Amino acid sequence: MIGTLVRKDLLRVRRNPLRYVIQLAIPICITAVIGLAFAPRKDGQAVAAIKVALVDEDETILSEFLRNGLSQGESEQFIDPRLVDREEAMALIEDNEISAVVVIPEGITRAYLDAESPPPLELVKNPAQSFYPAIIEEMMDAAVELLNALTRSFGTELRDLLEMFEVEEGERVSMLAM
Numbered sequence: 001m002i003g004t005l006v007r008k009d010l011l012r013v014r015r016n017p018l019r020y021v022i023q024l025a026i027p028i029c030i031t032a033v034i035g036l037a038f039a040p041r042k043d044g045q046a047v048a049a050i051k052v053a054l055v056d057e058d059e060t061i062l063s064e065f066l067r068n069g070l071s072q073g074e075s076e077q078f079i080d081p082r083l084v085d086r087e088e089a090m091a092l093i094e095d096n097e098i099s100a101v102v103v104i105p106e107g108i109t110r111a112y113l114d115a116e117s118p119p120p121l122e123l124v125k126n127p128a129q130s131f132y133p134a135i136i137e138e139m140m141d142a143a144v145e146l147l148n149a150l151t152r153s154f155g156t157e158l159r160d161l162l163e164m165f166e167v168e169e170g171e172r173v174s175m176l177a178m
Helices: 001-015 018-040 062-071 088-096 108-113 131-165
Strands: 050-056 081-083 100-104 122-125
Touching: 050 062, 050 088, 050 131, 062 081, 062 100, 062 108, 062 131, 088 100, 088 108, 088 122, 100 131, 122 131
Parallel strands: 050 081, 050 100
Antiparallel strands: 100 122
């Protein structure tokens, strides 16, 4: 009985093989397109580095930490950050030279350490691109989560540490504070 059913199915396939060829061809075509889009190039890198403009209006230790996080380690091969001012960043995004602008607003460090609601990190995405700005947005979400966790866990210690780094030139830090 099973042999009869298999024989009938094979005869049906032989009469009209097009639907089975299509079912096999669609996944192969999708795999080929994805492979072409993300295949390693001659330089060995699969995806081009994401060009991002950083506008640091805060200019404190925290903003320097955020800036350096984008340009160190393995992120260096995937992200190409440029430190510019706001006007130049907007000009770059209008010229379609970068994928996104990340603005670290003034007063963000003090607001985070004082456990106030800090001014948000700003992200301006290039409307001409969709994939790279989404990656930067996810990275910023992760950075905000990390900052919130650090503030909840080590808020007072971080505040004291920042005060030690904000010492003016020629000013002395007490050994007790250290």
